[in-house]
Amino acid sequence: MLEVSISQSGVSEVVLVQRDGQDDLVPDLSAELVAVVTAVDADVPVLLTAGEPERLPAGPLRSDHRSMQSGLSAWVEQQTGHRLGYVEQLYTFADSGRDERRAISVSYLGLTRTTDGPGWQDWYAYFPWEDRRAPSGVVPAAAAMVDDLVRPALDAWVAAGTTDERDRRRRRADICFGLGGRHWSPELALQRYELLYESGAIPEAGTGGPTVPGQAMQSDHRRILATALSRLRAKIQYRPVVFELVPDSFTLGQLQRTVEALAGQPLHKQNFRRLVTGQELVEETGSSSSQTGGRPARLYRFRRDVLDERHVAGTKLPSVR
Amino acid sequence: MLEVSISQSGVSEVVLVQRDGQDDLVPDLSAELVAVVTAVDADVPVLLTAGEPERLPAGPLRSDHRSMQSGLSAWVEQQTGHRLGYVEQLYTFADSGRDERRAISVSYLGLTRTTDGPGWQDWYAYFPWEDRRAPSGVVPAAAAMVDDLVRPALDAWVAAGTTDERDRRRRRADICFGLGGRHWSPELALQRYELLYESGAIPEAGTGGPTVPGQAMQSDHRRILATALSRLRAKIQYRPVVFELVPDSFTLGQLQRTVEALAGQPLHKQNFRRLVTGQELVEETGSSSSQTGGRPARLYRFRRDVLDERHVAGTKLPSVR
DNA sequence: TCAAAAGTGTTATCCTTACACCCATGT
DNA sequence: ACATGGGTGTAAGGATAACACTTTTGA
Numbered sequence: 023m024l025e026v027s028i029s030q031s032g033v034s035e036v037v038l039v040q041r042d043g044q045d046d047l048v049p050d051l052s053a054e055l056v057a058v059v060t061a062v063d064a065d066v067p068v069l070l071t072a073g074e075p076e077r078l079p080a081g082p083l084r085s086d087h088r089s090m091q092s093g094l095s096a097w098v099e100q101q102t103g104h105r106l107g108y109v110e111q112l113y114t115f116a117d118s119g120r121d122e123r124r125a126i127s128v129s130y131l132g133l134t135r136t137t138d139g140p141g142w143q144d145w146y147a148y149f150p151w152e153d154r155r156a157p158s159g160v161v162p163a164a165a166a167m168v169d170d171l172v173r174p175a176l177d178a179w180v181a182a183g184t185t186d187e188r189d190r191r192r193r194r195a196d197i198c199f200g201l202g203g204r205h206w207s208p209e210l211a212l213q214r215y216e217l218l219y220e221s222g223a224i225p226e227a228g229t230g231g232p233t234v235p236g237q238a239m240q241s242d243h244r245r246i247l248a249t250a251l252s253r254l255r256a257k258i259q260y261r262p263v264v265f266e267l268v269p270d271s272f273t274l275g276q277l278q279r280t281v282e283a284l285a286g287q288p289l290h291k292q293n294f295r296r297l298v299t300g301q302e303l304v305e306e307t308g309s310s311s312s313q314t315g316g317r318p319a320r321l322y323r324f325r326r327d328v329l330d331e332r333h334v335a336g337t338k339l340p341s342v343r
Numbered sequence: 344m345l346e347v348s349i350s351q352s353g354v355s356e357v358v359l360v361q362r363d364g365q366d367d368l369v370p371d372l373s374a375e376l377v378a379v380v381t382a383v384d385a386d387v388p389v390l391l392t393a394g395e396p397e398r399l400p401a402g403p404l405r406s407d408h409r410s411m412q413s414g415l416s417a418w419v420e421q422q423t424g425h426r427l428g429y430v431e432q433l434y435t436f437a438d439s440g441r442d443e444r445r446a447i448s449v450s451y452l453g454l455t456r457t458t459d460g461p462g463w464q465d466w467y468a469y470f471p472w473e474d475r476r477a478p479s480g481v482v483p484a485a486a487a488m489v490d491d492l493v494r495p496a497l498d499a500w501v502a503a504g505t506t507d508e509r510d511r512r513r514r515r516a517d518i519c520f521g522l523g524g525r526h527w528s529p530e531l532a533l534q535r536y537e538l539l540y541e542s543g544a545i546p547e548a549g550t551g552g553p554t555v556p557g558q559a560m561q562s563d564h565r566r567i568l569a570t571a572l573s574r575l576r577a578k579i580q581y582r583p584v585v586f587e588l589v590p591d592s593f594t595l596g597q598l599q600r601t602v603e604a605l606a607g608q609p610l611h612k613q614n615f616r617r618l619v620t621g622q623e624l625v626e627e628t629g630s631s632s633s634q635t636g637g638r639p640a641r642l643y644r645f646r647r648d649v650l651d652e653r654h655v656a657g658t659k660l661p662s663v664r
Numbered sequence: 665t666c667a668a669a670a671g672t673g674t675t676a677t678c679c680t681t682a683c684a685c686c687c688a689t690g691t
Numbered sequence: 692a693c694a695t696g697g698g699t700g701t702a703a704g705g706a707t708a709a710c711a712c713t714t715t716t717g718a
Contacts, residue, residue, distance in 0.1 A: 291698095316689060
């Protein structure tokens with residue numbers, strides 16, 4: 023049954039009322055579950071694609087799925103052969119109709135240890151400007167790239183604004199990319215992506231102009247990736263999620279390089295160690311590893327029992343070098 | 344196949360298409376947009392309901408909505424007469440089929456200044472244990488309530504666990520409700536709700552046993568509220584969102600009481616003032632207000648231009664009293 | 665004059681940052 | 692011997708928390 027009423031405060035309104043009869047008004051809508059599954063392999067942060075590098079594992083929510091999470095796990099397992107461990111919801115997007123149908127994408131972030139099998143891609147293939155790791159004293163390739171390619175594009179975008187807009191555009195560009203003497207904030211990855219999109223510097227924007235390097239993805243999947251990266255980088259600073267990415271037993275050096283891989287930034291060694299040990303997040307296993315290239319390192323394991331507590335407390339991480 | 348198209352003055356349009364060819368992949372699915380709209384009125388935190396206190400403003404996502412946010416705004420405006428200002432997405436829930444159909448709820452948090460019109464309810468009618476404001480020296484009613492009603496219920500729940508479970512249950516209860524010498528964390532509102540749910544101490548759990556006071560809501564709307572409260576309390580600590588809730592010009596006392604209303608906890612006056620002023624979040628208007636009951640207070644206004652910057656920096660708030 | 669709220673100043677403490685340095689292993 | 696990464700100590704700086712105190716109004 024359909025009921026249309028028009029009235030109210032000058033603006034016309036349409037009201038659809040669903041009566042208890044049957045599914046007379048089922049909207050033509052589909053909900054897609056999308057997974058961003060991340061691991062770190064040999065200091066390279068990787069994500070799981072469904073075969074080709076331009077597609078994330080995804081599938082429609084079906085009525086036989088007990089929950090969205092279990093539906094997601096089913097799709098990922100079917101398309102990639104992987105079982106999901108840690109999973110958290112990211113964001114829900116409404117694809118504003120490529121075709122006639124309304125599509126909703128509910129995206130999830132998953133973390134895992136295993137990186138066997140095909141389909142794993144380097145995160146920084148999609149966001150080359152985000153990896154600012156480099157040996158001390160060396161300028162990271164990503165920084166050079168920002169200087170040579172991103173900055174000119176943004177300068178043009180700033181200049182193209184109206185007189186009013188220019189100031190705000192300038193400040194926004196500076197904050198996002200650490201220009202004008204500001205510092206680089208790893209967790210602004212999404213804001214950087216959105217800025218590049220708005221300024222037309224990436225292919226998805228469809229402006230046809232010159233674009234910054236970086237693998238694109240179908241529909242809005244690269245935006246989902248950027249959302250995931252921002253969230254992960256922010257979260258790693260106050261929740262002990264790194265431990266989902268390292269083996270049961272690990273050295274502090276391994277742990278640090280894992281965080282650095284995700285943060286895209288070197289960390290201060292001594293402070294990192296002190297923070298991790300000082301917070302009683304880990305305990306020694308008793309054995310040590312001599313695979314290090316230098317002095318053998320003690321092996322640690324994560325104290326799973328802190329997971330309850332750290333809802334509150336947090337896991338601070340030290341900044342650069 | 345059903346197709347309805349209604350056009351009114353070029354604004355509203357509804358197109359519903361149901362294909363009967365391949366509905367093997369078209370699930371019987373609807374997406375509901377749910378709004379949690381918050382304001383603070385005379386130091387009382389309030390939220391907007393659609394008429395009755397047991398319902399939040401909500402409505403299905405329709406194909407004529409340009410985006411989920413605009414769809415949400417339309418429903419809220421129609422059902423309550425209110426225009427939304429600040430809006431952010433909260434979480435997406437899958438109501439695991441009360442009836443046969445699959446329903447997805449995409450929830451949003453909205454903040455606003457105006458509290459005119461009907462439908463505003465006190466937040467703490469739904470979560471009476473969350474309001475721990477009280478004059479110095481007085482035990483808050485909420486604290487007494489936890490001692491008298493919540494604690495016994497949790498103790499029983501802890502005792503009912505297997506030997507293995509008891510330790511974890513005890514710790515979880517202690518962390519959530521600040522028992523056993525721990526401190527109370529306002530932003531754990533969701534965890535507290537979920538714990539009460541699991542332990543059967545609220546009507547939604549449907550265990551039929553004795554329950555803790557507090558207005559329930561239909562389906563899972565009270566869980567959505569708890570999610571919103573946790574998020575808002577967490578966010579207020581590091582983003583300048585309070586300013587969405589106070590008038591253009593305000594005193595520091597007003598601002599503090601607004602934060603306290605949401606945090607459900609008194610703050611340390613001197614440190615609050617220093618933090619707010621020290622971060623250059625506000626500027627003096629030049630005038631002052633003598634509605635204070637004591638010495639007249641300077642009026643301040645929010646410096647809107649910091650909104651860009653504070654993506655990074657944050658707005659720390661001081662703790663108790 | 666007193667209560668009530670605004671507003672200022674100062675100090676102790678903790679956490680972060682940064683720097684300097686020693687240790688144990690492989691080549 | 693020395694390069695490489697593991698591991699420890701300690702001091703400077705900044706932010707927070709806590710306390711004491713003054714100022715300005717209305718009743």
